[in-house]
Amino acid sequence: MGLMQGNLMNGKRGLIMGVANDHSIAWGIAKTLAAQGAELAFTYQGEALGRRVRPLAESLGSDTLISCDVEDLDSVDAVFAALKEKWGSIDFLVHAIGFSDKNELKGRYADTTRANFTRTMVISCFSFTELAKRAAAIMPNGGSVITLTYGGSTRVMPNYNVMGVAKAALEASVRYLAADYGPQGIRVNAISAGPIRTLAGAGIADARLMFNYQKRNAPLRRTVTIDEVGGSALYLLSDLSSGVTGEVHFVDSGYNIISMPHPDALKTIEDAEERAAGEVAAE
Numbered sequence: 152m153g154l155m156q157g158n159l160m161n162g163k164r165g166l167i168m169g170v171a172n173d174h175s176i177a178w179g180i181a182k183t184l185a186a187q188g189a190e191l192a193f194t195y196q197g198e199a200l201g202r203r204v205r206p207l208a209e210s211l212g213s214d215t216l217i218s219c220d221v222e223d224l225d226s227v228d229a230v231f232a233a234l235k236e237k238w239g240s241i242d243f244l245v246h247a248i249g250f251s252d253k254n255e256l257k258g259r260y261a262d263t264t265r266a267n268f269t270r271t272m273v274i275s276c277f278s279f280t281e282l283a284k285r286a287a288a289i290m291p292n293g294g295s296v297i298t299l300t301y302g303g304s305t306r307v308m309p310n311y312n313v314m315g316v317a318k319a320a321l322e323a324s325v326r327y328l329a330a331d332y333g334p335q336g337i338r339v340n341a342i343s344a345g346p347i348r349t350l351a352g353a354g355i356a357d358a359r360l361m362f363n364y365q366k367r368n369a370p371l372r373r374t375v376t377i378d379e380v381g382g383s384a385l386y387l388l389s390d391l392s393s394g395v396t397g398e399v400h401f402v403d404s405g406y407n408i409i410s411m412p413h414p415d416a417l418k419t420i421e422d423a424e425e426r427a428a429g430e431v432a433a434e
């Protein structure tokens with residue numbers, strides 16, 4: 152199915168942060184917004200990714216591509232100075248940035264190091280606060296800001312570890328920022344996406360198992376696409392959601408509402424267990 156064309160974002164300008172390649176969630180969002188008339192600027196992290204992001208940005212008619220590593224505050228300030236100079240103001244910001252040391256996205260959360268805890272928090276959580284503040288400073292007419300989170304924030308997901316803690320803090324930040332900026336007409340929300348095969352997603356141990364488990368157990372019996380996340384982002388970034396702020400909106404095929412897996416899925420597990428037990432007994 153092609154992207155829905157329309158004019159919901161006509162006259163709106165915004166910044167997309169977090170495109171690494173055409174599998175990135177931020178890319179799904181960018182395509183959806185562009186198809187509705189948005190004018191986009193992009194950031195990229197480092198020249199290697201920049202070479203991939205440039206043709207993508209150009210394919211959506213964007214000529215504004217700025218290098219930014221959120222660990223380097225000067226580079227963050229430079230982005231907003233450039234946007235202010237180019238456009239004067241913006242209407243929306245998409246924060247789709249996350250990072251943690253791969254070596255700590257397996258095993259026990261309890262073994263997280265102080266250095267990686269701090270780095271994960273700064274990149275995956277606090278950068279959103281720093282970016283929202285700078286975006287708000289060039290949103291004189293109000294605006295909408297979103298970030299990306301995951302259900303490992305409130306329920307334990309094996310191997311997600313310190314990212315789960317960072318996402319919990321990120322979701323709390325969404326609420327505090329929504330309260331801070333609400334009086335200026337700036338809305339702040341999060342999309343909680345189900346597992347998607349991306350560069351960042353592949354950093355989590357057993358990502359494929361998580362992906363397949365979701366497919367078997369989510370009410371819709373499948374995972375979600377970056378275009379589907381794009382559709383919800385369009386709602387949150389356009390005037391369709393003008394009364395909505397401080398929300399965490401799930402785009403996860405309904406996985407978050409499930410407690411016990413469906414008996415069909417359990418049967419597969421029980422059959423496998425019985426087979427394994429039979430093999431042991433036969434030995």
Ligand SMILES: NC(=O)c1ccc[n+]([C@@H]2O[C@H](COP(=O)([O-])OP(=O)(O)OC[C@H]3O[C@@H](n4cnc5c(N)ncnc54)[C@H](O)[C@@H]3O)[C@@H](O)[C@H]2O)c1
Nearest residue numbers: 169170171175176220221248249299346347349350351352
């Ligand atoms: N893939 C999933 O299953 C999933 C599910 C829910 C939420 N999310 C979240 O979605 C967001 C986007 O991730 P994705 O899955 O599209 O993967 P991705 O690898 O395509 O995107 C992650 C982005 O973060 C950027 N980034 C990392 N460190 C940075 C830094 N120091 N400065 C600037 N940028 C930096 C990378 O350059 C990359 O563009 C992340 O916050 C991730 O936690 C992903």
